[in-house]
Amino acid sequence: MYTELSTVASQEKLNDHTYLLKVKAQKIAKSVKPGQFCNIKVSETNYPLLRRPFSVCYTEDEFIYFMYDIHGVGTKMLSEKKTGDRLNILGPLGNGFNTEGDYDxxxxxxxxxxxxxxxxxxxxxxxxxxxxxxxxxxxxxxxxxxxxxxxxxxxxxxxxxxxxxxxxxxxxxxxxxxxxxxxxxxxxxxxxxxxxxxxxxxxxxxxxMESAMACGFGICQGCPIKKSAGEGYYLVCKDGPVFNSDQIIIG
Structure with missing residues (x-):
């Protein structure tokens, strides 16, 4: 897990609602796995206070891409970022997809x-x-x-x-x-x-799984999802966000 002060390389609109953000974040780009996410501080001020979680969409050399829709003030601010703007990014976080194993x-x-x-x-x-x-x-x-x-x-x-x-x-x-x-x-x-x-x-x-993940690594306990076997909960940010489908109960 790294904290990088990254630079916006480009931003484009893919369709009516979807944006694609490309940023330079060398350490994260080299270490991220499919399904992992990053928490982004969308402003240099304390508003909004919490970081926003985004799946890593793609990597290319020292660059990472994030795909997102506008759902609130945080993503609206992110959509207004221009080439050369700086973003504080924490990642990679969570457990991604397991692509190993026997399947055709x-x-x-x-x-x-x-x-x-x-x-x-x-x-x-x-x-x-x-x-x-x-x-x-x-x-x-x-x-x-x-x-x-x-x-x-x-x-x-x-x-x-x-x-x-x-x-x-x-x-x-x-x-x-x-x-x-x-x-x-x-x-x-x-x-x-x-x-x-x-x-x-x-x-x-x-x-x-989707969830509000304020801290991104299990400290705030704010993203529980019920276990399918036994009692208790997983944390989406730390134990997921990717789960085998038989591990969880989706509310």
Missing amino acids: TAVLVGGGIGAAPFPLLTKKLEGKELITFMGARNSGQVIKWGMKNIVVATDDGSAGFHGNVIECFQSEVQNLENKKIRIFGCGPNPMLKALQKVSMNKYDCQLS
């Missing part, structure tokens, strides 16, 4: 900004057979940056499959019945809960 095909299932960790994961999975299911509300919100072999689902049917991404996955998964697959999921909790249900006792599945 990697299946990525994402909804909305849940696409954020997939470009780096796609890079890590180079050489594996891979299929990516991406869901969005409409065609203007579809994210494809940095991903491969994409099957799109939109709630309104304006692009690709008409329906949610889990329905899309279920309609296509029979084409993979003769292969040993591993699922990697990231998106809003209702999507992940549905993916957990269809995967239970059937597919090897890992889920990247």
Whole structure:
């Protein structure tokens, strides 16, 4: 884990709501794994007080990329950063996706900004057979940056499959019945809960959970998620954010 005073290299808008931020952060870029995240101080002042967590989207030499939507004051301030601005970044944090092991095909299932960790994961999975299911509300919100072999689902049917991404996955998964697959999921909790249900006792599945993670390493105890076995809770920031789907109960 490092604290780096990084420099903004570029910022672009990918679609109606999604931004891609590129920053120079050499130490983090060399050590981060797919599914890990960083906590970013979006202002040089004490407002907003807390850092904001962002999945690392991609790495390229000494640069790291973050993909995000505007959801509040912190992400609005981040979207206004210009080339040359400085950002204080803490990372890499948490446990990422496990790409090792015995499986034929990697299946990525994402909804909305849940696409954020997939470009780096796609890079890590180079050489594996891979299929990516991406869901969005409409065609203007579809994210494809940095991903491969994409099957799109939109709630309104304006692009690709008409329906949610889990329905899309279920309609296509029979084409993979003769292969040993591993699922990697990231998106809003209702999507992940549905993916957990269809995967239970059937597919090897890992889920990247969303949560407010103020400290990023377990001190504040502010991001609990209930264990599926026994009593007690995991902390999303320290024990996750990636969990095997059978480890957790999604509320």
